[in-house]
Structures are given as C-alpha cells and as structure tokens.
Amino acid sequence: MVGLLGPNGSGKTTLLHALLGLVPLAGGEIRLWGRDIHRLTARERARRAALVPQGTGPAFPYPAAEVVLMGRYPHLRPWRGYTERDAAAARSAMDRAGVAPLAERPVTELSGGERQGVLVARSLAQEAPLLLLDEAVSAMDIHRKIELFDLFAEMNRREGATVVAVLHDLNLAALYCRRIVFLRHGRVHADGAAGEVLTPGVIEAVYGTRVLVETHPVTGRPVVCFIPGGSRGTGG
Numbered sequence: 122m123v124g125l126l127g128p129n130g131s132g133k134t135t136l137l138h139a140l141l142g143l144v145p146l147a148g149g150e151i152r153l154w155g156r157d158i159h160r161l162t163a164r165e166r167a168r169r170a171a172l173v174p175q176g177t178g179p180a181f182p183y184p185a186a187e188v189v190l191m192g193r194y195p196h197l198r199p200w201r202g203y204t205e206r207d208a209a210a211a212r213s214a215m216d217r218a219g220v221a222p223l224a225e226r227p228v229t230e231l232s233g234g235e236r237q238g239v240l241v242a243r244s245l246a247q248e249a250p251l252l253l254l255d256e257a258v259s260a261m262d263i264h265r266k267i268e269l270f271d272l273f274a275e276m277n278r279r280e281g282a283t284v285v286a287v288l289h290d291l292n293l294a295a296l297y298c299r300r301i302v303f304l305r306h307g308r309v310h311a312d313g314a315a316g317e318v319l320t321p322g323v324i325e326a327v328y329g330t331r332v333l334v335e336t337h338p339v340t341g342r343p344v345v346c347f348i349p350g351g352s353r354g355t356g357g
C-alpha cells in the first residue's frame with residue numbers, strides 16, 4: 122500500500138497514467154508482473170490494473186449501477202453481453218464501496234462524494250490486483266474516507282491487492298500507507314516507510330510549508346500538524 126504524494130503539478134497523475142500505459146514514456150520501461158506494459162493489450166492491462174480517476178466521472182446520466190458494470194468491460198467475451206457473473210461482481214462492488222442504495226440514480230444527479238463512491242465501485246468490479254487511486258476519496262466525508270481506506274487496507278492485507286493512492290491528505294496517507302513516495306517537479310524526492318519520510322524537513326522541502334509532526338496517540342504513526350502562516354516566506 123503506497124501513498125504517492127507531492128504538490129500540484131508534480132507528476133502524480135502522470136505517473137499513474139504511465140503505470141497504465143496511457144502515456145508514452147520518455148525513457149525506460151514499466152513492467153507489471155514482469156510484462157512490459159506497452160506489449161499488453163488494453164484489455165490485458167485493464168485486467169491487471171484499475172484506475173479511480175481524479176474528477177467526477179461520466180457526463181451522461183447513466184444509472185450508477187450501469188457505470189459500475191462498465192468496470193466489467195475487460196472481462197467480457199467478444200460479442201457476448203454481460204453475464205450473471207458480471208452482474209454479481211458489480212453488485213458486490215457496490216456493496217463493498219457502500220453505494221448500493223445509489224444503484225438506480227443517474228450519476229449526474231449525485232453529489233461529488235457519492236460520485237466518487239460509484240467510481241471506486243467501478244474499479245472494484247474490475248477485479249484487478251493493482252488498484253490506482255487518484256484522489257479517489259477527496260470529496261468524501263471523514264466517515265466515508267475511513268470506511269473506504271479500511272476496505273483498501275483489507276484488500277491489501279487479505280486479498281493481496283497492491284494499492285497506489287495519490288493523496289493530498291498527508292494524515293490519511295500516514296494512517297494507511299506503509300510506503301510513501303514524495304514527488305517534486307516530476308522526480309522522486311523521498312521514498313520510504315511513513316515514519317521515515319513524513320518529517321518536517323521533507324514536508325517543508327516538498328511543499329514549502331512549515332509543519333510539526335507528532336505521534337498518533339492510538340496508532341503510533343506520524344500525525345502532521347499544519348501551522349497557519351506556515352507557507353509564508355518559505356518559497357513554495
């Protein structure tokens with residue numbers, strides 16, 4: 122479970138897109154389970170990696186259940202429609218993501234946080250072992266954030282899923298991500314265990330804001346405390 126952190130424009134989304142083979146590489150190569158990503162078909166990639174994109178999802182008023190079912194696309198056999206197995210996977214994904222009551226609602230009529238829940242459910246329906254989350258819970262209330270990150274952590278622990286989560290919420294990352302990678306200007310600035318890299322020095326260098334780092338009274342993990350005025354005079 123990896124947290125991918127860094128300022129606006131530092132390259133987090135670009136890196137997720139690169140991991141999915143959606144952008145050409147300037148150099149090097151990316152392998153998923155030993156296979157060069159650019160030698161896999163779109164279908165093969167989608168069976169391995171699911172993305173919860175930043176943003177609000179489809180602009181058309183599809184019912185939420187239909188959007189979730191779209192996650193089954195890489196599993197469809199040519200010229201065949203969705204099977205009962207696909208419908209069951211979509212229902213289970215909606216249950217797990219806590220959006221089953223929204224099934225019949227047009228996604229364009231949902232709130233921002235509700236829509237994000239539907240996109241999470243779509244990625245779960247995809248049943249890919251690599252889950253790429255791009256600010257997937259940013260519009261959700263704290264109850265939903267904790268509920269979904271508990272789910273991702275359980276998928277990571279019990280089901281062997283790899284989760285790469287782009288986050289602006291440093292404390293959510295501190296609570297759930299074993300490894301944290303900080304990007305800055307398109308390069309890795311720090312990469313290590315949460316306790317090693319969530320330090321005032323690293324955070325100030327990456328974001329240009331002063332912080333205090335304390336210890337979480339329950340989990341023992343780092344807690345980042347922000348300071349009003351902390352961004353003043355630090356250069357950004």
Ligand SMILES: Nc1ncnc2c1ncn2[C@@H]1O[C@H](COP(=O)(O)OP(=O)(O)OP(=O)(O)O)[C@@H](O)[C@H]1O
Binds near residue numbers: 132133134136
């Ligand atoms: N399609 C594109 N064409 C050209 N430049 C792009 C494109 N998409 C992103 N960029 C640029 O690449 C840089 C990295 O963008 P990216 O979306 O990866 O940042 P990010 O770290 O995800 O930022 P944020 O936290 O704001 O979501 C930015 O400077 C951005 O303007």
